[in-house]
Amino acid sequence: MRRIAIVGAGQAGLQLALGLRAEGAYEVTVVSDRTPERIRAGRVMSTQLMFGPALALERAAGLNLWDGAAPALEGMSMASIDPPGARIRSLAAPFDEPARSVDQRVKTARWLELFEERGGRVEYRAVTPADLADLASAHDLTVVASGRGALAETFARDDRHSPYDRPQRALACVYLHGVGRGPDLPGPHGRLYSAGEAGEFFVLPALVAEGPCHILFWEGHPGGPLDCWQDRPDPEATLKRSLELLRRYAPWEYELCAEAEPTDAGAALFGAVTPTVRRPVAEVAPGRHVLGMADAVVLNDPITGQGSNSAARCAAGYLRSVADRGEGAFDRAWMSGTFAAFWEHARHVTAFTNLMLGPRPEHVRRVLTAAADHPEIAHRYVNGYADPAGFQDWLTDPDRADAYLAAIGSATVRR
Numbered sequence: 001m002r003r004i005a006i007v008g009a010g011q012a013g014l015q016l017a018l019g020l021r022a023e024g025a026y027e028v029t030v031v032s033d034r035t036p037e038r039i040r041a042g043r044v045m046s047t048q049l050m051f052g053p054a055l056a057l058e059r060a061a062g063l064n065l066w067d068g069a070a071p072a073l074e075g076m077s078m079a080s081i082d083p084p085g086a087r088i089r090s091l092a093a094p095f096d097e098p099a100r101s102v103d104q105r106v107k108t109a110r111w112l113e114l115f116e117e118r119g120g121r122v123e124y125r126a127v128t129p130a131d132l133a134d135l136a137s138a139h140d141l142t143v144v145a146s147g148r149g150a151l152a153e154t155f156a157r158d159d160r161h162s163p164y165d166r167p168q169r170a171l172a173c174v175y176l177h178g179v180g181r182g183p184d185l186p187g188p189h190g191r192l193y194s195a196g197e198a199g200e201f202f203v204l205p206a207l208v209a210e211g212p213c214h215i216l217f218w219e220g221h222p223g224g225p226l227d228c229w230q231d232r233p234d235p236e237a238t239l240k241r242s243l244e245l246l247r248r249y250a251p252w253e254y255e256l257c258a259e260a261e262p263t264d265a266g267a268a269l270f271g272a273v274t275p276t277v278r279r280p281v282a283e284v285a286p287g288r289h290v291l292g293m294a295d296a297v298v299l300n301d302p303i304t305g306q307g308s309n310s311a312a313r314c315a316a317g318y319l320r321s322v323a324d325r326g327e328g329a330f331d332r333a334w335m336s337g338t339f340a341a342f343w344e345h346a347r348h349v350t351a352f353t354n355l356m357l358g359p360r361p362e363h364v365r366r367v368l369t370a371a372a373d374h375p376e377i378a379h380r381y382v383n384g385y386a387d388p389a390g391f392q393d394w395l396t397d398p399d400r401a402d403a404y405l406a407a408i409g410s411a412t413v414r415r
Contacts, residue, residue, distance in 0.1 A: 004322070005139040007031045007127050010104065011048070011308045012294035013145030014111040015315035019061055021118045023323055029121045029139070036109035040209065043266035045104040047173050047217045049073075049190065049204055049305040051386035052097025054312040061316075065110060070207035072098035074187040076382045078368075081195045084249045091371045092185065093382035099190070101206035101215065103175070105266075129154045133285035141330040143318070144282075147295025155278035155292045161350060167272035168357045169199060169219040169301055170227035174238040175267040179203065179214035180256035190305075195249050199226040200303060203253060208263045216242055216257065219303050229270045235262035273301050275357070277350060280339035281332055291335040293318055298346045300353040305385060310349050317342045345389055351396055352388040363398040370405055377408060 004020060006013045009032035020026045034042065050058075058064045076099075077092035116122055127135070129150050136142045144151055182191065191203040199220040206215050216239075220226025226245065233241065239262055246254035262268070278297040283289050294311040321338040328334065355364065371377040384391050394404040 001025065001027045002141070003027045003029070003139040005029045005031065005135045005142045007132070007135065007142070007144045007151065008146030008296070009034075009108055009112055009122075010045075010145060010294075010311065011107070012311035012315045013143070014108060014115060015058070015061065015063065015312060016143065016145070016293070016318055017115050017120055018063060018111060018118070019315065019319040020322065021115065021120050022061070023319075026322075027121070028115075029123060030112070030115060031123045031125065031127050031135070032112060033124070033126045035124050036112045039105050039109040039112070041266070042105065044173070044175055044269045045108075046269075046307065047101075047202070047204065047215050047302055047305075048104055048308040049099055049101045050308050050312065051099045051305075052095065053386055054309040055097070055100060057312045057316045063111070066100070066102045066106070066207055069211075070100040070102050071188045071205040071212050072100060073190055073205055074098060075185075076190040076192060076385070077182070077185060078192045078194070078382075080368075081193055081249055084195065084198075085251055089369060089372045091368070091378040091381075092189065093375065093378040095386070096383050097386070099386075101204055103206060103208045106207065106209050127151065129284070132282075132290050133288060136284050136288040136290055141322070142290040144290050144292045144296045145294055147299050152276075152278065152292075152296050152299070154282045154284070154290070155280065155297050156282070158277045158279055161277035161347070162275065163354060164275050164357075167222065167274050167301075169303065170222055170229060170270075170272055171217075171219060171302065172229040172238065172270045173215055173217040173268065174235055174242060175206065175208055175263040176214050176216060176239065176257065176260040177210070177263050178260040179216075180259075182252075182256065191253070193250060193253075195226070197221060198224050198249070201226070201245075201249070203256075210263060213263050214257075214260070217302075218242070218245070219301075232270050233268070235265065235267040238262070238268040273299060275299060275301050275350070275354060281335045283332075289332050289335060291318075291330075291338065293339075293342075297339065298343070298350060300350055301357055303356050304349070304353045304388070306349045306353060306388070309386075310346055313345055314342050348389040348392060352384075352391050355396060361398065363401040364395065366405060367395060367401055370408065374408055377405075 075094035079090035188205040202217040
C-alpha cells in the first residue's frame with residue numbers, strides 16, 4: 001500500500017486526505033499542529049465562503065455535513081459608498097446555486113475526527129521545513145497543505161505571477177449573533193461594500209457550533225481609516241470599534257448590527273496577506289521532493305472569497321491525479337503536472353483577485369455601473385464569483401468588456 005503524508009489540516013489537506021482514504025489504496029498520514037479539541041476552543045481561522053461548484057465537490061465526496069444547518073446564501077448584494085454614509089451605486093443578484101459558510105473550526109475539527117474514524121492516521125505536532133526531508137523519505141508522496149509561515153516559504157516565489165511584495169489590505173473580522181437581515185433582500189444574502197480609498201467590508205451569514213451567525217469582515221487599505229486593528233482587540237472591543245465604523249460608513253448596517261454580540265471568546269481575527277504564487281515543487285533533500293497545494297503555493301487576498309473554493313478544487317484535482325497515477329512514481333515531473341492542471345483554474349482566481357485589489361480599471365467601472373441598471377449584467381457578475389475563469393470572456397479584458405456592454409445596450413434598445 002502506498003504511503004502518503006499531508007502536512008496541514010485545513011480545507012485542502014483534509015479533503016484530499018479523506019478522499020484518499022475513500023479510495024482504499026493508500027496509507028494516509030495527516031500532520032496537524034492542533035487537535036480537534038484545540039481547534040474548537042481556539043479563535044476563528046478565516047472568513048470562508050463556498051460557492052456552488054466547490055460545495056458540489058464536497059457533496060460528491062460525502063463531506064457536506066452541514067447542508068441542513070448552514071444558512072443557504074441565496075445571492076449577493078454590492079454597493080459603493082461615497083461619501084461615507086451614502087450609497088451611490090448598488091446591485092443585487094441571486095446565485096444560480098446557494099453558497100454557504102461554515103466556521104473552519106467546526107469543519108476541520110469534525111473532518112479530523114472523521115479521518116481517524118475512517119482509518120487515517122494523524123500526528124499532532126508542529127512541522128518545520130527541516131522536518132520535511134524525513135517525511136519525504138518515509139512516504140511515497142508528501143504534500144504540504146499549510147500556507148502559513150516558514151512551511152510555505154519552502155516553495156520558491158514565482159515572480160511572474162506575484163505582482164505584490166506586501167499586503168494590500170489590513171484584515172479584521174468578528175463573528176456575531178443577533179445581526180438583522182436587510183429588509184430589501186428576500187432571503188440570506190452576502191452584503192459587500194466598497195468604501196473607496198478606505199477599503200471594503202462584508203456581512204456574511206455563516207454557521208458556528210452554536211448555530212447560524214454573521215461574519216463582519218473588514219478589508220482596509222494600509223494606513224487608511226479601516227486599518228485600525230493593530231492592537232488586536234478582543235471580540236467585544238472588535239465589535240464596538242466595528243459599530244463605530246458602521247455608524248460612519250453604513251448607518252443602515254449599524255442598525256442591523258446594533259444589538260449583535262460576538263459568538264464566543266475566539267470570535268475575532270486579524271491579519272494581512274501578501275498575495276503570492278510559488279513554485280509547486282520543493283527539493284527538501286537530494287532527490288526528495290514535496291508538492292505544495294492550495295494556499296501553500298497560490299495565496300490570494302480574501303477580498304473575492306476564493307480561498308476555500310480554490311482549496312476544494314485543488315484537493316479534488318490532486319486526488320484525481322494521484323488515483324490516475326496508479327503504481328507510477330510521484331516524481332518531480334508528475335508533481336509539476338499535477339499543479340499545472342490546478343493552475344489552469346487558479347490563474348483565473350489570481351487574476352480576478354489581483355484586479356479587485358488594485359484601483360478599478362475604467363472598463364471594470366463601466367461594467368459595475370451598468371450592472372446597477374441591468375439585472376442580466378448583475379447576475380453574470382455575481383455568479384462569476386463561483387467560477388472566476390469565466391471573467392476572461394467579458395470582464396478582465398477591456399475590449400471584451402466593452403463589446404459585452406455594447407451588446408447589452410443593443411439588446412436593450414431592441415427590446
